Amino acid sequence: MKLTSRGRYAVTAMLDLAFHSKNGPVSLSAISERQNISLSYLEQLFAKLRRTKLVASVRGPGGGYTLNKEPQLLSVGEIIEAVNENIDATKCHGKSDCQGGERCLTHSLWQNLSDRISDFLNQISLQELMQKRDVKEVVGRQSCFKTASKDGSIDVLQMLVTKENL
Amino acid sequence: MKLTSRGRYAVTAMLDLAFHSKNGPVSLSAISERQNISLSYLEQLFAKLRRTKLVASVRGPGGGYTLNKEPQLLSVGEIIEAVNENIDATKCHGKSDCQGGERCLTHSLWQNLSDRISDFLNQISLQELMQKRDVKEVVGRQSCFKTASKDGSIDVLQMLVTKENL
DNA sequence: TCAATACCCGACTATTTTAGTGGGTTAAAT
């Protein structure tokens, strides 16, 4: 399970989608404007989300994307995995080439951890995130309005992302 | 909270350290050999781990590194954070520049998720990982011995890491 | 019909991060 800004973009976009899909499909350009993510980049992400059946698309004017599952059935974990295209071949679980029990042990230990992270993220649904309405209070606390500092990067705790116009 | 192979290297090395620090400090070259991580790269990681006081160093012959905390007090989360050097300035929590409640809302929602991931990783100790002795069974299952496939990359579930000689 | 919308797709680029090298300095033990 990899966790980078790519995944954050995907989750952010899916949240936006969830919030706005009440009346018909949502266009990427709308998400692009609201969340300030480049349109073409969104297209790339949504191509993957579509391939993994997390979203469905409607072409033509008035078209856009819709969630392909109920928000409560859509886990954050699968969104992140979807956009991270992990072609894990020749990995250690199954059979591989790490010699000696020593090294393999640490690998197993790490894998154990990785499994737990995956499980954790798979148990958090979009719905659950959306219902976090204590967020409103957070919004209130933050001076989140017109502090226009140009290249200011918004970020999430310790997730390192430099120079993002977000 | 970023989660990449860098963090895996760090946790792996710290696990190795924990397992071998019974009798004195452990040298990086020993870890390098056992875990097959380049020495110089380990040096970079341990420089950070030392700055954040997670390990202590002893110079000279017979020197090396020791854990600076008991394994049960050392969380996986802090190890990963330590090597990821997040200089998060101008972020949204506190005050920032995202205009309008719309965008800020999604940010807050994501932050909420990020916090939960952090909390989760901070609750997992090295000790706890080390005690996962069902791992032995895993080691048994895996044909983890001399399947020398040259550039074979070991990996952890969906954590994408290409061409690692690990 | 036809033009606007918006998905679709691939190649291409810049920046950043990752991982690893090399060369040297300092400290301590034999």
Next chain:
DNA sequence: ATTTAACCCACTAAAATAGTCGGGTATTGA
């Protein structure tokens, strides 16, 4: 003294990330 190993740069190659460009194709509403 010599060796060992931490320490500390600066530099590099490769990869991933984020974004651009330019062309499609399908759908719809005027």
